[in-house]
Amino acid sequence: MAERATREALAEKIAGEITLSSDPGATLRKWRTDFDVSQTRLAQELDVSSSVISDYESGRRESPGIGVVRRLVTGLLSIDERRGGERIRQYGRVLSAGFESDVVYDLREYATARPIAEVFRRVDATQITSGNHDRISGHTVIDSIRAITRLSSEEFIRLYGQSTNRALVFTGVTRGESPLVALRVVNPTPNAVILHGIEPADLWDHAADLARIDGYSLAVTTMSIDSMLDELGTIE
Template identity: 40%
Template sequence: MRAWRERFDLQTSEVAEWMDVSPSVLTDYERGRRRSPGVQFVRRFAEALIALDLEKYRGRHVRELVGVLGLTRAVLAIGEYVYPVTAQDVCDAVKGEFVASEDRADVPVYGFTVIDSIQAILTMSGYDYLLLFGRSLNRVVAFTKVGSGRSPLVAIRVFPIKAHPVVVLHGPEHVDRVAIRIAEAERVPLILSKVGSVKELIEAFQSLGKMP
């Protein structure tokens, strides 16, 4: 919930006021001090984000999010975590190994996006990449059907992105040296996954962040 609120550039107090709840209640949910909120609370929370975005930003964040979610051919799975995990947790879950920026293994991760790299190349524009990476603060972005891993890292290098995600590559036996150098230069934790299939990869991401 915190990740979504921050994605919409909103303060806890204003979201809580719109929902007519105490800010401390919302903070407790965000920090895992309360059990997972019910469906009605989450629906009300989502309504607050949309309404406040329309009021404060003329719907800018909603339009950006729709742009990302509209990349249906390239996006295989997307999800948010109830509780944050670390890049190291991600690495363990996907049976991976760090190939760059392992010193940032403790960076928090609040959600995941799994991308079909071939469809991304065929269908995603430069603006689509900006939307994807620009809204990927504290997320893991996994690329499947990867040849060498160079293209996703070049995209990160080329576009003026302030918030670099954790990147997982699935498919190659070895990662391109240029990709590794870019990841090190940009301080991007880069993980090579060894799980057998894309289905297993998605299931590994979905299994994370469910328990405090």
């Protein structure tokens, strides 16, 4: 997807979500924080006081009209472009792969294969088991519940992007049972799996056994989603 088309598609998506939301302020806040833009920075971009942004997000002002929504969205995208456009590219990769951005947070291919151990270190992950491979060429960050409940088996395979030589990162995990069982019906399996939001002590008892059977490296991390996406985004 060309850069301009990506921006237009993303702008339309954000504007549509805010306009149609039952809580437009909360939806605006979600997208602003996704882009790592403070209320003050967005207010500066739009040449308004930060209280205006705060009032919209808290519901103290009536729901913004389409003109205001368009300005808010344009402001977010313009800020990101001046920072290098990484968030726009990130969502572009997800949209190009045919996924909704609330299911897949990021889908990336690396220029060269990287050691799995390096990727684990970047996201402060604790390795549970080692697999049959020691390198990966990309990653996909997934909302585990939405992926499992909304994706078909064919769509699930598309999470691999160009290759299974990658890490699948499942967020919103409580024990790890659901995503690891779901992987059992997908063939082949990825080289590495990272379960986000869980400590080693809380991991499902059979998680390590399934990882060893299917031959992938397994790790867990409690790093915040935003920090994790930022760290993964630095891998080239």
